[in-house]
Amino acid sequence: MTEWTATVYALTVAEVPQTDDPSAAFAAVVALRRLADRMEREAVDEALARGWTWQQVAQALGVSRQAAHKRHARRTRGRGATQEDR
Amino acid sequence: MNPMKMLREMRAIKDLLTDAEGIARSMGDEQPAAEHLLLAAFDLPDGSADRVMRRFGLDRDRLRAAIVEQHAAALVAAGLRPDVADQLSDAPALEPPTGSGIYRSSPSAQEAFQRAGAMARSARRPLAGAHIVAAVAGMEHGTVAQLLERLGIERSALAAAAADELERPAS
Numbered sequence: 609m610t611e612w613t614a615t616v617y618a619l620t621v622a623e624v625p626q627t628d629d630p631s632a633a634f635a636a637v638v639a640l641r642r643l644a645d646r647m648e649r650e651a652v653d654e655a656l657a658r659g660w661t662w663q664q665v666a667q668a669l670g671v672s673r674q675a676a677h678k679r680h681a682r683r684t685r686g687r688g689a690t691q692e693d694r
Numbered sequence: 695m696n697p698m699k700m701l702r703e704m705r706a707i708k709d710l711l712t713d714a715e716g717i718a719r720s721m722g723d724e725q726p727a728a729e730h731l732l733l734a735a736f737d738l739p740d741g742s743a744d745r746v747m748r749r750f751g752l753d754r755d756r757l758r759a760a761i762v763e764q765h766a767a768a769l770v771a772a773g774l775r776p777d778v779a780d781q782l783s784d785a786p787a788l789e790p791p792t793g794s795g796i797y798r799s800s801p802s803a804q805e806a807f808q809r810a811g812a813m814a815r816s817a818r819r820p821l822a823g824a825h826i827v828a829a830v831a832g833m834e835h836g837t838v839a840q841l842l843e844r845l846g847i848e849r850s851a852l853a854a855a856a857a858d859e860l861e862r863p864a865s
Contacts, residue, residue: 632771643769
């Protein structure tokens with residue numbers, strides 16, 4: 609089980625607490641966004657390693673190719689094939 | 695300000711921002727936020743951030759651990775099991791910054807840095823670590839505010855301690 613599937617599993621089995629405190633709700637949003645960013649980085653790295661193009665990555669993420677490239681190219685530059693041009 | 699002092703201050707600010715970026719990436723965050731700027735302030739040569747935070751029982755390592763714990767607590771509040779939250783909150787490090795290109799930071803780091811700079815300018819003195827502490831203590835919301843609340847540290851008390859430190863004559 610990969611880390612992110614473990615996370616999804618953990619989310620589905622846990623009972624999501626209810627809060628009416630906006631600060632606590634925002635803190636949860638920030639923590640989940642941080643986790644989602646990490647999952648996205650790991651998924652993009654894995655996809656590129658498997659030969660996905662930026663167009664495919666962008667489509668899977670539901671963003672433009674330019675947006676996906678801008679967000680991840682700096683980190684992934686120099687790894688694998690010349691994915692940046694695809 | 696004489697040119698040599700100005701140069702020293704510019705170098706200290708550059709080191710502070712570079713250090714904050716390195717800390718953020720070592721904690722698995724792409725861009726430094728206010729909490730990373732606070733951690734970086736511990737290493738400013740004036741030593742005032744370290745002295746202020748130690749009044750509240752926090753050294754750099756303890757604060758860093760408390761930030762990770764804060765992320766874990768927020769994940770639990772979002773519905774993750776505590777054991778999974780603990781595991782996921784301590785994110786693996788990203789590659790260190792290359793030192794080239796545009797410096798990027800999160801809005802919370804920009805706000806803290808701007809607040810600290812404004813305080814230093816208004817007092818007509820170089821930027822000190824305690825200015826960063828006072829700046830983040832002044833931020834009502836966000837990770838640092840949540841963290842301080844969880845640790846039982848009043849933001850007003852932290853700001854007062856930072857102000858007290860800044861009034862001390864330089865040694």
